[in-house]
Amino acid sequence: MSKNKSEYLINRHDNQYEVVIGLEVHAQVTSESKLFSTSATKFGAEPNTQVSLVDAAFPGMLPVINEYCVKQAIKTGIGLKAKINKRSVFDRKNYFYADLPQGYQISQFKDPIVGEGKVILDMPDGQKEVGIERLHLEQDAGKSIHDLDPKNTFVDLNRSGVALMEIVSKPDLRSPDEVNAYIKKLRSIMRYLGTCDGNMQEGSLRADVNVSVRKKGSKEFGTRCEIKNVNSIKFMQMAIEYEANRQVDLIEDGQTIDQETRLFDTKKNETRSMRSKEDAHDYRYFPDPDLLPLEVSDDFIENLKSEIPELPDEKKKRFIEKFKLSPYEANILVSDIETSNYFENVIKKSDVKLATNWIIGELFAALNEKNLEITESPISAGNLSKLINLIKDGTISGKIAKTVFEQMMKGDKDPKKIVQEKGLKQESDPKALEALIDKVIDDNRDKAIEYKSGKVKLFGFFVGQVMKVSGGKANPQLVNEILKKKL
Amino acid sequence: MSDITKQSLSELVENIKSKKLSSSEVTKAFVERSEKSKELNAFITEDYENALNKAKTFDEKPNLDLKLPGIPMAVKDLFCTKNLRTTAGSKILNNFVPTYESTVTQNIWNEGAILVGKLNCDEFAMGSSNETSFFGNVQNPIDKNLVPGGSSGGSSSAVAAQLTPITIGTDTGGSIRQPASFTGTVGLKPTYGSCSRYGIVAFASSLDQAGPMAQNVKDCALLQEVISTYDEKDSTSIDFKRNEYSKELTKDIKGKKIGIPKEYRVDGMPKEIEDLWKKGIEYAKDCGAEIIDISLPHTNYALPTYYIVAPAEASSNLARYDGVKYGFRAEGENLIDMYEKTRSEGFGAEVQRRIMIGTYVLSSGYYDAYYLKAQKVRKLIKNDFDEAYKKVDAILTPSTPSSAFKIGEKTNDPVSMYLNDIFTVPVNLAGLPGISIPAGHDAKGYPLGLQIIGKAFDEQNILNIAYAMEEKINFKNNITDWWIK
Numbered sequence: 001m002s003k004n005k006s007e008y009l010i011n012r013h014d015n016q017y018e019v020v021i022g023l024e025v026h027a028q029v030t031s032e033s034k035l036f037s038t039s040a041t042k043f044g045a046e047p048n049t050q051v052s053l054v055d056a057a058f059p060g061m062l063p064v065i066n067e068y069c070v071k072q073a074i075k076t077g078i079g080l081k082a083k084i085n086k087r088s089v090f091d092r093k094n095y096f097y098a099d100l101p102q103g104y105q106i107s108q109f110k111d112p113i114v115g116e117g118k119v120i121l122d123m124p125d126g127q128k129e130v131g132i133e134r135l136h137l138e139q140d141a142g143k144s145i146h147d148l149d150p151k152n153t154f155v156d157l158n159r160s161g162v163a164l165m166e167i168v169s170k171p172d173l174r175s176p177d178e179v180n181a182y183i184k185k186l187r188s189i190m191r192y193l194g195t196c197d198g199n200m201q202e203g204s205l206r207a208d209v210n211v212s213v214r215k216k217g218s219k220e221f222g223t224r225c226e227i228k229n230v231n232s233i234k235f236m237q238m239a240i241e242y243e244a245n246r247q248v249d250l251i252e253d254g255q256t257i258d259q260e261t262r263l264f265d266t267k268k269n270e271t272r273s274m275r276s277k278e279d280a281h282d283y284r285y286f287p288d289p290d291l292l293p294l295e296v297s298d299d300f301i302e303n304l305k306s307e308i309p310e311l312p313d314e315k316k317k318r319f320i321e322k323f324k325l326s327p328y329e330a331n332i333l334v335s336d337i338e339t340s341n342y343f344e345n346v347i348k349k350s351d352v353k354l355a356t357n358w359i360i361g362e363l364f365a366a367l368n369e370k371n372l373e374i375t376e377s378p379i380s381a382g383n384l385s386k387l388i389n390l391i392k393d394g395t396i397s398g399k400i401a402k403t404v405f406e407q408m409m410k411g412d413k414d415p416k417k418i419v420q421e422k423g424l425k426q427e428s429d430p431k432a433l434e435a436l437i438d439k440v441i442d443d444n445r446d447k448a449i450e451y452k453s454g455k456v457k458l459f460g461f462f463v464g465q466v467m468k469v470s471g472g473k474a475n476p477q478l479v480n481e482i483l484k485k486k487l
Numbered sequence: 488m489s490d491i492t493k494q495s496l497s498e499l500v501e502n503i504k505s506k507k508l509s510s511s512e513v514t515k516a517f518v519e520r521s522e523k524s525k526e527l528n529a530f531i532t533e534d535y536e537n538a539l540n541k542a543k544t545f546d547e548k549p550n551l552d553l554k555l556p557g558i559p560m561a562v563k564d565l566f567c568t569k570n571l572r573t574t575a576g577s578k579i580l581n582n583f584v585p586t587y588e589s590t591v592t593q594n595i596w597n598e599g600a601i602l603v604g605k606l607n608c609d610e611f612a613m614g615s616s617n618e619t620s621f622f623g624n625v626q627n628p629i630d631k632n633l634v635p636g637g638s639s640g641g642s643s644s645a646v647a648a649q650l651t652p653i654t655i656g657t658d659t660g661g662s663i664r665q666p667a668s669f670t671g672t673v674g675l676k677p678t679y680g681s682c683s684r685y686g687i688v689a690f691a692s693s694l695d696q697a698g699p700m701a702q703n704v705k706d707c708a709l710l711q712e713v714i715s716t717y718d719e720k721d722s723t724s725i726d727f728k729r730n731e732y733s734k735e736l737t738k739d740i741k742g743k744k745i746g747i748p749k750e751y752r753v754d755g756m757p758k759e760i761e762d763l764w765k766k767g768i769e770y771a772k773d774c775g776a777e778i779i780d781i782s783l784p785h786t787n788y789a790l791p792t793y794y795i796v797a798p799a800e801a802s803s804n805l806a807r808y809d810g811v812k813y814g815f816r817a818e819g820e821n822l823i824d825m826y827e828k829t830r831s832e833g834f835g836a837e838v839q840r841r842i843m844i845g846t847y848v849l850s851s852g853y854y855d856a857y858y859l860k861a862q863k864v865r866k867l868i869k870n871d872f873d874e875a876y877k878k879v880d881a882i883l884t885p886s887t888p889s890s891a892f893k894i895g896e897k898t899n900d901p902v903s904m905y906l907n908d909i910f911t912v913p914v915n916l917a918g919l920p921g922i923s924i925p926a927g928h929d930a931k932g933y934p935l936g937l938q939i940i941g942k943a944f945d946e947q948n949i950l951n952i953a954y955a956m957e958e959k960i961n962f963k964n965n966i967t968d969w970w971i972k
Binding site: 053056057058059060061062063064065092094096098101102103104153155282284285286288289290291292 | 566567573575580583585586587589684685686687688689691692693719720721722723799800802803805806807809811812813822826846849850851854858
């Protein structure tokens, strides 16, 4: 790899190659019904139970645009700081396949609903801007199931006609890490907006990855290959790595790269040719005569703008300015809308610094261990807030707090109750502590003499002993003070 | 009443409303006549028994406030009818029974009419003679071995032969007006967006429009009033204020300006057509209209434009007939093989020809030269009409460049067949309403029609002009019932 830590380069002999990546992300629009029909879109329903006559392309059936999906696409466009096109056109993309009932997909070809925009990535060595070429609305196809019968293919049309946003980036990405950051950021923005749930396991977010390589410093793009339909960030990264190295090997070998569509084999970790440019489909795009051009007014767009929540970039800025969080902390807390909501609920009634540390530290670790999302956290924001206040006001020490926290993870209990029931309240009565300390000094006369004769390191030993005797409940600050006096 | 089937729709409605006739009597009369008229081959699917039962039910509790109370009626087999086979004249839909009803037919049943059967048509409405139907050609009741026109040939034949008092057809390039002209009947192609396309088997979406066919203008107006509604299920349906066409019908067209486009005097047009047109101009003048010469300069390009746009849309619209979901399927070795066999065996030659033309003009490298260019010309054709309508209220032309031709006469010459639509096609490209009324006979005694083209949404005006001229023309169809033995 390269010398510069953040730069992703492929070295062969004396040559350094840069990887150029562009993504076409297919994001399923969060919506109750499909793009042109009223069928439901719920994931995981019994095959062919969410199919209307329109979805199955019965004779004489006509598409009618779902206004909600249009709003969702425009909102996403606003979130991507993109130009919203007041006039867009639905085209037919014609091809035959068993899970494409109409024999064409309704998509947007020449005039998409959203034009150029941008996404800001937070990379370890600073921010990076990735250009968005366009966003358009289109129908999803059904699903062909080849492995249920040795001779027949089964078709499930539940997905047929579901609204997708195809978000096309400019070829601005340069490494698998940037692709990772880009997908996560895109997902985060759409989840903030509520326009796509970003669930990659359920196929709500998939991408075609365009990869080319060029010698470092070259201004011209190399010939690209498109890797179709990759459905996890990990696979995208693996596919890019494999594909970039394959292309570099070809160039180094004096061969040329064919522009083609490739498939990523997740089992063998390699990309394979699917079809060459010559075999590319002629989709015969033309404006769908069943649908008029889609026109939206300035008011329509302005109304949607007023519905846009604070997005991750703005939220991050606010967290840093208002709560004095570090960019690192802010990034983590805003990356997911649910996390940032949780955080803001906790700090409504408790110390920001402590809350930040406890959420990013203890809570994330505990959730990770149990494989839970923040929304599934056994500890509610309210109770975490109470725990932090118990630390802040000296009722319990940080160490005891960890014990309480563990209890809370087993079920969302009020930390005050746990402290009370288990008698974990911190001992802050100076008289009681003095008695305790006197006893410890008494029991360790020899060490006390050594300390007085200059072995100051032993101070820690005494603190430890006091804490041990108190069962961890002694207020460490007071213990320090009293010990100093007594010794 | 022995002459029930000779009555116009208006007469039948009146007689049912005044209880001089029951729906059962009327339905029975049309069913019996239809049963004796099988030689015409006007029907693809008969539904006589159900029709008689429905009539009986109607008579038990007649709602006489409806516009079509208990009126029996057959419709073109391009309209999807719930629980009754709908074929579009094609083998590929030979076994297709919709679970839904088209908006236009639903509007008709809502007004009390009763479905008696589905009428023959060119396959997927592609044809001008009803000879491309998988279910065989239809005879013109005017004369044996004469085509009834197309694609609504079963409809024109059935109305002319009085197998149904009225019917509906669809018109993509002339498919209502040309068969009306060939059979001495009246046919209206409404403004694009006037009648919902929901549930009509699509041919060319930007041109297709359903419309009424009848024996006279008044019946046509009444049926148009019933079928034209705004429909949210069709994104191209237009929400405009619709007239009560039959109630507002008037013969007073004094001072109406009627344009005569010089470009419709085409080379090689038979003298009888020219004469008919002249006669039409005189009739219009007699009615008090003012005649104004106009120009529609891009008329020449209408036919080639149409034969790019319509097949392009059709090639895509017909992609859904792939043997996967419904309709005819030929077994194949694999998916592609199944597609190829299904579509080769399921579609007839004319449909395949148009799918190929359409696929070609949309192909990468040809799209700009054909499809895009055609769209531009289409705009120019529409502009021609817009210009003309600054000066005139309506335009008068012949409906067709000839009278009905013989069965088989043009089947091997698609271009000469296509030329039959030369006067009707520009109207579809511009999305305007047009009506064909019978206006005379040629030397052989075959009917000839005149077309009145209106401004968009101005159906009332062309119906009025047609209504006024109809009276002056006083056309009598010469039908001898030769097919009834």
